[in-house]
Amino acid sequence: MPEVQCYNKSCGVKYDPELNSDGACQHHPGNPVFHDALKGWSCCKKRTTDFSDFLKIPGCTNGKHSNAKPKAELKPEVKTVKTNNVLPKETIVTPPPKPITNDVIERPSVNEPLTCLPVKTTASYDKGKAAKIDAEKEDGEIKVGTKCRNGGCDEVYANAPCDEHECTHHPGKPVFHDGMKYWSCCQRKTSDFTAFLSQEGCSKGKHLWRQEKEEKTVCRIDWHQTGPNVILSIFAKYANAETSKCEINQVYLKAHINYEGNKQYDLRMNLHGVVDPKLSKVTISGTKIEVTLRKRDAMHWKTIGEIEEDETEEIEKEEKKEKEREPEKKDESSDSDLSGIDDMIFD
DSSP states (O other): OEEOOOOOTTOOOOGGGGGOOOTSSOOOOOOOEEEEEEEEESSSEHHHHHHHHTOOOSEEEEOOOOOOOOOOOOOOOOOOOOOOOOOOOOOOOOOOOOOOOOOOOOOOOSOOOEEEEEEEEOOOHHHHHHHHHHHHHHOOOOTTTOOSSSSSSOOBBBBSGGGGOOEEBOOEEEEEEEEEEEEETTTOOOOOHHHHHHHSSEEEEOOOOOOOEEEEEOOOOEEOSSEEEEEEEEEOBBBBBTTTEEEEOOOEEEEEEEEETTHHHHHHHHEOOOOEEEEEEEOSSSEEEEEEEEEEEEOOOOOSSSEEEEHHHHHHHHHHHHHHHHHHHHHHOOOGGGGGOOEEEEE
């Protein structure tokens, strides 16, 4: 009878079926085990790291040879369920986010209408104002013999009821043009200077015994900022809350300050950022004026803005003119006929 192949594990010999007795086949009834680089059989404890040695491990069980091929290992059945690829009716598909774009917000125009900010005074301002009024009363005595400063009036102060009489004068300015002399308010022209001085006034009002000259100055300014506001400080003592004002639009500031008698300070500034005029205000104390500007956008200002320099140039020009007039004033101080004429127009 021909020999057949034995399929027992680790045997693999051919045998004669008629001579297949118990104990003829030495094999492993278990399964191979590979774990942590060790190789062996589940039916015995012998282990090795070398695969060739693993194949040479002798069987641990004796029995008959078998020509039955080992059955293939059963794999778990995987079932697939077909589903319809249909979205639910109420499913909301969110669109992808739009890309971020750096939109440039247009800056408002400096030519927008200006808003006059409300003015509030502090307790220190009210106290200082009362003391200043008392001091002005003490220093405001008019000397007897002082001539009325209105043009065309020759009355002198006598500390008498007549000082309150009506003043007939020229409210305009003297004009000298092409040899003719006249007042800008009434246009009665003459070539004779004496006749010009004797012209009767064309308007009536109160005598002007004291003429306080307005003086343009430059004040020190400073600024700081909080989260929502920018605060501009103008340092000027005893500012007049009635005649001082601050006007702004969203990007421009214009301030006119009267302080310490007849001193004046004008400030014009292009603001660094954009402000809300409706939420801005002015506070006047005894030593300074604070302009609180409400920011439109929550951002940090690197600077408060750019000051227009025209007011500084005007002051310098006035100072230069004043120095040039000083010699002329000394020569004219003895001419009583020209007293009361402060401004002349030479055309």
